[in-house]
Amino acid sequence: xxxxxxxxxxxxxxxxxxxxxxxxxxxxxxxxxxxxxxxxxxxxxxxxxxxxxxxxxxxxxxxxxxxxxxxxxxxxxxxxxxxxxxxxxxxxxxxxxxxxxxxxxxxxxxxxxxxxxxxxxxxxxxxxxxxxxxxxxxxxxxxxxxxxxxxxxxxxxxxxxxxxxxxxxxxxxxxxxxxxxx
Numbered sequence: 001x002x003x004x005x006x007x008x009x010x011x012x013x014x015x016x017x018x019x020x021x022x023x024x025x026x027x028x029x030x031x032x033x034x035x036x037x038x039x040x041x042x043x044x045x046x047x048x049x050x051x052x053x054x055x056x057x058x059x060x061x062x063x064x065x066x067x068x069x070x071x072x073x074x075x076x077x078x079x080x081x082x083x084x085x086x087x088x089x090x091x092x093x094x095x096x097x098x099x100x101x102x103x104x105x106x107x108x109x110x111x112x113x114x115x116x117x118x119x120x121x122x123x124x125x126x127x128x129x130x131x132x133x134x135x136x137x138x139x140x141x142x143x144x145x146x147x148x149x150x151x152x153x154x155x156x157x158x159x160x161x162x163x164x165x166x167x168x169x170x171x172x173x174x175x176x177x178x179x180x181x182x
Contacts, residue, residue, distance in 0.1 A: 003050050019062055023151055025100040026059035032089050042088035043115075048123055049081060052113045055097035056127070065147050072146070074131045074138055079108060080167050083125040093117060102126075103156025104140045110160055128164055 020026060036051070038044040043051075056076070060066040069075070089095050095117035102112045108128035115123040131138040144150070170176045 003054070006054070017058075017062055019064065020059075022059065022063035022065055022147055023101060023154065024059075024063075025098055026055060026062060027096050027098050028055050028058040029094065029096045030054075031094045032091050034091065037091045040088075041091045043090075045083075045085070048083055048085075048115065048125065051115075052097060052099070052125055052127070055099035055113050056111060056129070058097075059099045059101075063147075068146065069131065072133065074133050076129050077132055078127055078129050080128040080164060081125055082163065082167070083123055085123045087117075087120070087122040089115060089117060089122055095122065101150070101154070103154055103160070104143075104150065105156060105161065105164075106140065107137075108164065109140065109143070110156060126160065126163070128160075 030051070032043055036043050036047045057066070060069070060076070095115055098114045098116055100112055101109060103110050108130055111125075111127040111129065113125045113127060114121050131143060
């Protein structure tokens with residue numbers, strides 16, 4: 001909720017930036033605000049994912065698919081994500097969030113996102129996302145039909161398949177017991 005106003009402002013501003021293809025990389029420059037940091041005065045680890053949401057919104061808005069998703073009443077949801085940290089982004093520090101789609105499979109659209117400052121990667125995340133409609137998940141075939149096929153050069157890294165399989169929880173229609181294996 002704390003990013004709601006910032007998200008709305010960001011969506012408005014992204015619409016004024018130069019358009020790009022959904023298959024291109026988006027770069028959104030910002031700075032670490034007091035609401036983004038923890039007691040150590042650097043970006044809180046949970047904020048990285050929240051701010052990366054804005055990076056994906058930037059890509060969707062600038063490519064024009066955000067407006068079409070709204071018309072179709074499709075909404076993006078994250079199904080898995082993983083992040084690695086290298087350096088801390090500190091209070092007031094300027095940095096950029098780079099976002100790009102790196103591939104698709106039968107269940108997800110995969111993004112690579114980076115926090116970049118001073119010419120270096122500070123953090124990198126991989127995100128598996130889906131689009132949902134009122135009828136349930138939107139197939140990637142339908143997504144491609146609506147937004148175009150990815151470039152032939154776009155190949156999902158093989159290791160992401162195992163990452164996805166090894167991190168997946170059972171589907172929402174199957175049980176997911178909460179016991180620790182007692």
